[in-house]
Amino acid sequence: xxxxxxxxxxxxxxxxxxxxxxxxxxxxxxxxxxxxxxxxxxxxxxxxxxxxxxxxxxxxxxxxxxxxxxxxxxxxxxxxxxxxxxxxxxxxxxxxxxxxxxxxxxxxxxxxxxxxxxxxxxxxxxxxxxxxxxxxxxxxxxxxxxxxxxxxxxxxxxxxxxxxxxxxxxxxxxxxxxxxxxxxxxxxxxxxxxxxxxxx
Amino acid sequence: xxxxxxxxxxxxxxxxxxxxxxxxxxxxxxxxxxxxxxxxxxxxxxxxxxxxxxxxxxxxxxxxxxxxxxxxxxxxxxxxxxxxxxxxxxxxxxxxxxxxxxxxxxxxxxxxxxxxxxxxxxxxxxxxxxxxxxxxxxxxxxxxxxxxxxxxxxxxxxxxxxxxxxxxxxxxxxxxxxxxxxxxxxxxxxxxxxxxxxxx
DNA sequence: TTATGAACCTACCGACCGGTAAGTTGTGGA
DNA sequence: TCCACAACTTACCGGTCGGTAGGTTCATAA
Numbered sequence: 001x002x003x004x005x006x007x008x009x010x011x012x013x014x015x016x017x018x019x020x021x022x023x024x025x026x027x028x029x030x031x032x033x034x035x036x037x038x039x040x041x042x043x044x045x046x047x048x049x050x051x052x053x054x055x056x057x058x059x060x061x062x063x064x065x066x067x068x069x070x071x072x073x074x075x076x077x078x079x080x081x082x083x084x085x086x087x088x089x090x091x092x093x094x095x096x097x098x099x100x101x102x103x104x105x106x107x108x109x110x111x112x113x114x115x116x117x118x119x120x121x122x123x124x125x126x127x128x129x130x131x132x133x134x135x136x137x138x139x140x141x142x143x144x145x146x147x148x149x150x151x152x153x154x155x156x157x158x159x160x161x162x163x164x165x166x167x168x169x170x171x172x173x174x175x176x177x178x179x180x181x182x183x184x185x186x187x188x189x190x191x192x193x194x195x196x197x198x199x200x
Numbered sequence: 201x202x203x204x205x206x207x208x209x210x211x212x213x214x215x216x217x218x219x220x221x222x223x224x225x226x227x228x229x230x231x232x233x234x235x236x237x238x239x240x241x242x243x244x245x246x247x248x249x250x251x252x253x254x255x256x257x258x259x260x261x262x263x264x265x266x267x268x269x270x271x272x273x274x275x276x277x278x279x280x281x282x283x284x285x286x287x288x289x290x291x292x293x294x295x296x297x298x299x300x301x302x303x304x305x306x307x308x309x310x311x312x313x314x315x316x317x318x319x320x321x322x323x324x325x326x327x328x329x330x331x332x333x334x335x336x337x338x339x340x341x342x343x344x345x346x347x348x349x350x351x352x353x354x355x356x357x358x359x360x361x362x363x364x365x366x367x368x369x370x371x372x373x374x375x376x377x378x379x380x381x382x383x384x385x386x387x388x389x390x391x392x393x394x395x396x397x398x399x400x
Numbered sequence: 401t402t403a404t405g406a407a408c409c410t411a412c413c414g415a416c417c418g419g420t421a422a423g424t425t426g427t428g429g430a
Numbered sequence: 431t432c433c434a435c436a437a438c439t440t441a442c443c444g445g446t447c448g449g450t451a452g453g454t455t456c457a458t459a460a
Contacts, residue, residue, distance in 0.1 A: 005407080020311055023224040026447060038448080040408055048448065100307060103359075107304060110365035111220060122370045144378040147371075148386040151363070151379075152356035159303075159355025165310040170322045171347075178344040179351075186348040189399020190390075199389020205437080226417060238418080240438055248418065 006044045008034040014055050018100040022052055022108060056105065056120040059098050063124050067131075077134040078195040084131065085191060086184065089157050099161035125150065137197030145198045156190060206244045208234040214255050218300040222252055222308060256305065259298050260320040267327055277334040278395040284331065285353060285391060289361050289384065299361035325350065337397030345398045356390060 003011075012033035016025040027048050031041040045051035066087055074080045088095055105121060128150040132138055138146060160183060168176045203211070212233035216225040227248050231241040245251035266287055274280045288295055305321060325347070332338055332346040360383060368376045 021221060021223065021307070023221065024308075024311070027449090028447085036407095037409065039410085039450095042449070043407065046449095103303065104307060106359070106363055106366055107221070107300060107307075108224075109369070111224070119366075119370045121366065125370065142378070142382070144375070144382045145386065147375075147379050148383045151360050151383070152386065152390055155355040155357070155359025156352035157355070159306075159359060160351050163306055163351070166306055166321065169310070170319075170325065175344070175347075178342070179347050182342070182344045183348045183351070186345065186352065186399050190352055190393075192399075193390075193393045199386050199392070227419090228417085236437095237439070239420095239440085242419070243437065246419095 005034065005036070005040070009036075009041055009044060009051070010054060010058065013051055014058070014097060014101070017052060017055060018097040018104070021104050022048075027051070056101070059101060060120050060124060062098070063127075067127055077131065077136070078192075081131045081135070081195065082188065082191045085153060085157055086187070089161050089184065089187065091180075096161055096164065099158045103158055103162055128154070132194075135195050135197075137195065141198045149194050149198065153191065153194060156187065160187075205234065205236070205240070209236075209241055209244060209251070210254060210258065213251055214258070214297060214301070217252060217255060218297040218304070221304050222248075227251070256301070256320045259301060260324060262298070263324050263327075267331075277331065277336070278392075281331045281335070281395065282388065282391045285357055286384065286387070288357050289387065291380075296361055296364065299358045303358055303362055328354070332394070335395050335397075337395065341398045349394050349398065353391065353394060356387065360387075 009030060013025075013030045016030055016033065019025075026038070027041050028038040030051075031038045041051070045054065067084055070080050070084045070087075074083055088099060102121070109119070109121075125147070129143065129146045132146040132149050133141070133143075138149075164176070167179065171179070209230060213225075213230045216230055216233065219225075226238070227241050228238040230251075231238045241251070245254065267284055270280050270284045270287075274283055288299060302321070302324075309321070328350040329343065329346045332349050333341070333343075338346055338349075364376070367379065371379070
């Protein structure tokens, strides 16, 4: 079954916002990507802000689905955390996009929050804190310590997920491939160390 | 001695680019910040791109200075690495700005074609790889493994450094202060674990 | 048969963008 | 005294921005 125009527009918006940021993309760009005019886009989403909001909403929904899936599949808290986090660093363009949008939102939401006023990141962060707190070695840790750990994990993962073009540009394709080949293993090691408990 | 107009403009540009990104700031905004017109700015920096380039150049220069300073002060490679990295999470607005610019550059430098900016990041990353490789436990590690470690450290640090407004917004000032109180310790723990050697 | 509403369109608006052109003003040296 | 030059200014350019106004086309329901 064919995608609706509305869904095509959401997809195009996700890709372009991830690549260039909210202020780097015009609604005409997005509409043009699906072969229509910007007024067609404004027919479906009354403002650019609302379109952006729906894109973020979709992504946050997607994270919830993945998390529920992981919780149902894995039984050990450490496995749950690792599988959930490693899913973000997969080579799929969809995952890269999500990481980029997440990071851009982090940089820009202060400026935009005045009008939008919605913290799309909140649920996502709180879910992760919950997953860390479920680890045996973290049972006695404070909320703040768990959040600090979440942030370090998230940072390590998303910083890398976002950097492919830059790293290829700086070091060349060969060195990037070599890096990519070892990154996941180093990251698993990091997750294992975090799972061993907070630093005291 | 008073700052020159040119330096005032560079300062204003650094602040605004960090906050809103290259495409989110106009040269008129920057010039306005120092009470002049955009043509005054264009008199000193012939294009917006060149102004941005100088801002990045300054920052990369600043990192070099800090690094030289740390290498001269600390003798143990692990101390050198830790002091250098922790300097980036300091609560100074200047450090936050640098982290934001670094992250934005990472997200955008692919698009800003020609991309002189790539090279500013290159030196910085290579310096860090060198510092990790200097650790005893990393003597036999590959270049790619050291780069992976650098990236995880950098990600953990900059993701957090950039997030203050967001975290305050999501969790409130109290929880943010609590997080901030434990973050540095958790980060030191992370650096210590990295210094213990690559995961195999 | 008519009419209603979704899904598009062209035309246009005022604001702003980066950048050019052509001054004006003040200062310091020959 | 004259002149060159740095440091600005106003005026303007073509282009893009998000958004509005007011259509047209077409399927479906009354």
